Amino acid sequence: MAVSLTDINFQARADLSVTHTSVMPVSTLDHIVVTAPNLKSGVEWVRATLGATPELGGMHPRMGTHNCLLSLGNQTYLEVIAPDPNAPKPDRPRWFELDSLERDSPPRLAAWIARTTDIEATVAACSEPLGVVAPMNRGELNWLITVTDDGALPLSGIAPILIEWHTPTHPSEKMRDSGCRLLRLELRHPEAERVESLLLSIGLEGKVDVIPLPAGSAPCLSASIQTAQGTRTLSVV
Numbered sequence: 051m052a053v054s055l056t057d058i059n060f061q062a063r064a065d066l067s068v069t070h071t072s073v074m075p076v077s078t079l080d081h082i083v084v085t086a087p088n089l090k091s092g093v094e095w096v097r098a099t100l101g102a103t104p105e106l107g108g109m110h111p112r113m114g115t116h117n118c119l120l121s122l123g124n125q126t127y128l129e130v131i132a133p134d135p136n137a138p139k140p141d142r143p144r145w146f147e148l149d150s151l152e153r154d155s156p157p158r159l160a161a162w163i164a165r166t167t168d169i170e171a172t173v174a175a176c177s178e179p180l181g182v183v184a185p186m187n188r189g190e191l192n193w194l195i196t197v198t199d200d201g202a203l204p205l206s207g208i209a210p211i212l213i214e215w216h217t218p219t220h221p222s223e224k225m226r227d228s229g230c231r232l233l234r235l236e237l238r239h240p241e242a243e244r245v246e247s248l249l250l251s252i253g254l255e256g257k258v259d260v261i262p263l264p265a266g267s268a269p270c271l272s273a274s275i276q277t278a279q280g281t282r283t284l285s286v287v
Contacts, residue, residue: 075172079235079256080165080213081127081222082273084284085146086157092130093118095157099284100277102228104130108188114140115148117188121225122232122275128284130157143201150201158286159271161207162235164254169194169214177251178244180204180212192216206269208239209248233274233281236261240269 086092097103104118107129116134121127133148143149146161166172169183173196181198194214198204204211215221235258239245242262249258263269272285 074253075166075168075175075251076253076255077164077166077172077210077212078254079126079232079258080163081122081129082159082232082235082271082284083146083161083163083211084128084130084157085148085151085160086130086132087151087153087155088135089116089118089130089132092132092157096120096128096130096284100228100230100275100282101279102230102277104128105226108191109134109137110186110188111137112140112186113144114138115144115146119221119225120230121222121228122230123227124231125220125222126232127222127225128230128232129163142199145197145201147201147203156286159273159284161203162210162271163195163213164210164252164256165213165215166252167214169196169212172212172252175251175253176212176248178205178209178248180209183212191221205239205245205248207271208237208245208269210252210254212252229278231276232257233276234259236272236274238263238267238270238272240265240267 084092093104104120107117107119109116114137115131117129117131119127180196183194184197186195196212237245238261240263242260245260275282
């Protein structure tokens with residue numbers, strides 16, 4: 051059974067307000083991330099699934115990666131990210147577990163990003179370790195983001211990566227309208243209560259459901275996206 055965050059957040063905030071005077075963190079689903087060994091395979095998978103082609107984004111010099119982007123409406127988007135073959139090898143592991151991919155690894159929906167206006171406070175409040183806060187840039191864009199020292203995805207990608215944008219407007223506002231809209235993001239995990247506690251601790255708001263899995267099952271993400279051809283699902287190949 052899916053667990054909706056709307057009712058949980060309302061009750062949790064009501065309960066916490068009785069005993070705490072500090073303001074709870076608030077975070078919102080910002081974007082979803084498809085990883086691939088190269089941009090071509092990732093973009094083609096998205097195009098074949100959604101009928102829309104991500105546009106070129108840019109390079110992340112510190113991580114040795116580059117990306118393509120697809121607007122999903124309402125300050126939300128999809129990112130395809132891969133190692134940049136033309137960039138120097140970074141002096142640290144690449145993010146999003148990209149160093150673990152083989153040349154023939156299939157693209158997959160691997161991670162999601164939640165934005166907040168106070169990343170330090172949100173990291174401190176989070177019930178799961180998300181890594182350290184690091185400055186990042188791509189072209190004229192600047193932001194703070196949580197990264198792990200070894201490049202691993204927190205809670206196998208079920209926990210969000212946090213971002214605090216330092217831009218006048220949200221980056222998605224400069225993307226062309228793809229006609230696609232994110233309907234729901236499902237976080238599938240055998241420890242559903244642990245995931246729910248995590249989301250409550252960061253005050254997550256948005257189209258996110260927690261789906262319990264049988265013990266021993268591999269966690270995964272699944273995104274339902276409205277397209278011109280109807281509702282499509284992104285998860286794993």
